Amino acid sequence: MSTQQHLEEMETFSRKYQYDMNYLREFLESSPEGFEKFANFKPLAMHREFLPRDVFWVSKIAAMQVADCGMCLQLNVRMALEEGVEARLVKACIQGGSGLPENLKDIFDFATAVASYKAIDPTLSQRIDTQLDRRQRIEMGVSVATASVFPTIKRAMGETQSCSLMDIELKL
Template identity: 35%
Template sequence: MFKRLLKRQLRKFQSRYGYDTLYMRELVDTGEFGALKLALISPFTDERFSLPAAPYFAAKVTAARRADCGSCLKLIITMAREAGVELEAIEALLDGAAASLPDDMVLAERYARAVLDNDPELSDILDACQQRWGKAGIAGLSAAVVSGQLYPTFKRGLGHGNACEPVLAWLKAEAARNAREHHAETEFA
């Protein structure tokens, strides 16, 4: 019964996001309570701790890209867009044009890279983050980095990882589709 409930939730998630949940369904079959414990991590890793969506997802996209799982990165991009993060900003993160982003996203991207690299400049970056967002914002950034790394790493460890597919090409196609839809809407208005 419990397995069926977990798998139903995974099918809903897969349907909503177009994300292959096979590794999680296999985990449910392997140990349903272990799978439940992994699922219970999500509310924490999705917690922004009052951090605005744009810097949270800048950190999360940066971490996920480093983890090198294309389907996970696509999922995070979809969630970022759902949270209102501009498509152009996500594209700039992936293009290596982070310097052209708003200051809060640049700082969040620098924070994520510094954490992942154990960069000696992390303490200075932490100070700048605390001045901008306070301790709660730092907790949100940290949760974003953990989340961006956790699932791709776990998935790869189970043998289901996939190197970053051409996510930037997919994102540009999405932007073109959105532009066409917007143009069509304004044309008929």
Template identity: 30%
Template sequence: MIRRFLDRSISRFSNHYDYDASYMREILDESTAAGLQLAMSSALLQGDFGVSKEAFYAAKIRSVMRADCGPCLRLAMTMAEESGLSPDAVLPALGHGEPTEDAALAIRFADAVLDNSADLAETVEEARKRFGERARIGLAVAVLAGQFYPLLKRGMGHAATCESIVRDYIASNTREEFAHAAE
């Protein structure tokens, strides 16, 4: 029963996002318990802990971009879109456009965590002061989520390298399409 539920969940996810979830199926095929653990991990990795959508997705998209997995980056960008964010809110995490102050801090946070930079403690404290203790955890989860699936896929031999994601994203999604999708 659990296996069928997980199998259907993977199919819905894969179909909804036009995303190759074969690595998820491989885990489930190997072990129903592992498939359930992956689903539970996914629930944690989607938790924003109260940080704004803009900051959460800025950190997540920056992290997944740095993990160098085109399909995962497209997925994160689509999820940001579905949450109601505009291209102007999403593209700065990819280095295109001017981020808001909150997004800029989230991007700096992601970079500091991923680089284990000398200013990491200062950046984490700045995020705590700006967003609050709970939301700071949300930013950390966003950074982890951005790395989790690309690294899992890479380790399982399912990795894909980034294509020119920004150009393709801009070309296929006009501002009007985003406005219509947000309605």
């Protein structure tokens, strides 16, 4: 994809999701080759083949909260709502998982522990095993792991002002 095509794609994305893409524009300008490799990574961050929609987004939002990035979290909230995740579930995630149905609370707690590099409670791991097959656990691992990439790049670039906790809007 050409630099102009990347810029146009970023502009469209930025308008659609009200998301500041300046850090990615700078990445593209400073290293077109590096950005091209990054662009090939982006589909992995949204890969969902085996996970139910709500499990995917609960795990993604839980992991994004660990990454502590307000703007990126807001983006994922908008994307979850756009995909049809119930606002009450998204709100429950933002409130630390309280109010989630038991199965999704387990997903939230598991994703949070994985993203935080904490030991997984064996009982929680067993409950996850009853919910998810091996393919789904792998896919959730990808969802959780990729959640930190965008805020990590922003922080490394010194974009800490645009990467901080904020009041999250629960509407499209």
